[in-house]
Amino acid sequence: GDKVKQSPSALSLQEGTNSALRCNFSIAATTVQWFLQNPRGSLINLFYLVPGTKENGRLKSAFDSKESYSTLHIRDAQLEDSGTYFCAAPSSNTNKVVFGTGTRLQVLP
Amino acid sequence: GGIITQTPKFLIGQEGQKLTLKCQQNFNHDTMYWYRQDSGKGLRLIYYSITENDLQKGDLSEGYDASREKKSSFSLTVTSAQKNEMAVFLCASSIASSAETLYFGSGTRLTVL
Numbered sequence: 340g341d342k343v344k345q346s347p348s349a350l351s352l353q354e355g356t357n358s359a360l361r362c363n364f365s366i367a368a369t370t371v372q373w374f375l376q377n378p379r380g381s382l383i384n385l386f387y388l389v390p391g392t393k394e395n396g397r398l399k400s401a402f403d404s405k406e407s408y409s410t411l412h413i414r415d416a417q418l419e420d421s422g423t424y425f426c427a428a429p430s431s432n433t434n435k436v437v438f439g440t441g442t443r444l445q446v447l448p
Numbered sequence: 449g450g451i452i453t454q455t456p457k458f459l460i461g462q463e464g465q466k467l468t469l470k471c472q473q474n475f476n477h478d479t480m481y482w483y484r485q486d487s488g489k490g491l492r493l494i495y496y497s498i499t500e501n502d503l504q505k506g507d508l509s510e511g512y513d514a515s516r517e518k519k520s521s522f523s524l525t526v527t528s529a530q531k532n533e534m535a536v537f538l539c540a541s542s543i544a545s546s547a548e549t550l551y552f553g554s555g556t557r558l559t560v561l
Binding site for chain 2: 437
């Protein structure tokens with residue numbers, strides 16, 4: 340099955356509202372990365388996390404390695420936040436970085 | 449800052465053809481990766497390399513070869529293109545290992561006729 344599962348798979352938000360995306364791991368992840376793939380296909384680094392939290396503007400991410408999950412919170416969603424959000428984590432004891440299934444976000448005016 | 453350059457941006461091939469995709473990075477990163485992304489789907493790892501001349505298979509290596517000729521470049525060969533091969537191929541690099549941030553190129557879109 341999927342080693343890194345994201346939820347929800349798709350989401351529509353009104354501009355100005357808040358939301359949370361989740362990433363669950365069935366691998367023993369020690370770090371996690373979050374990316375946004377914009378509608379043109381470019382992958383943009385959002386966060387690289389060890390266990391704990393990080394904040395950057397309207398985005399905040401948390402990673403709990405013991406409970407094997409990570410969250411990405413979006414505050415005051417803007418139209419340019421639309422795209423697909425991926426989390427990724429290294430598979431234990433290898434250099435393989437495994438990507439999640441993605442959350443497709445659409446922000447509506 | 450640095451950049452990852454993938455060439456070509458678009459690649460059109462015939463079924464059965466051998467096709468090569470190239471990736472260059474000037475970050476001086478040790479580790480480089482090739483991922484495949486089918487339309488509307490996530491990224492799947494094809495090959496990665498932790499140093500020059502090293503090659504490690506990912507989950508999707510069958511039907512592909514890779515070559516890490518030097519630290520800055522990592523090429524991927526589709527050994528015999530198939531119609532279901534149509535996808536975007538993404539190259540990435542990181543400083544040393546998977547426990548570091550990945551940086552991505554803009555991708556090569558492959559179409560097989």
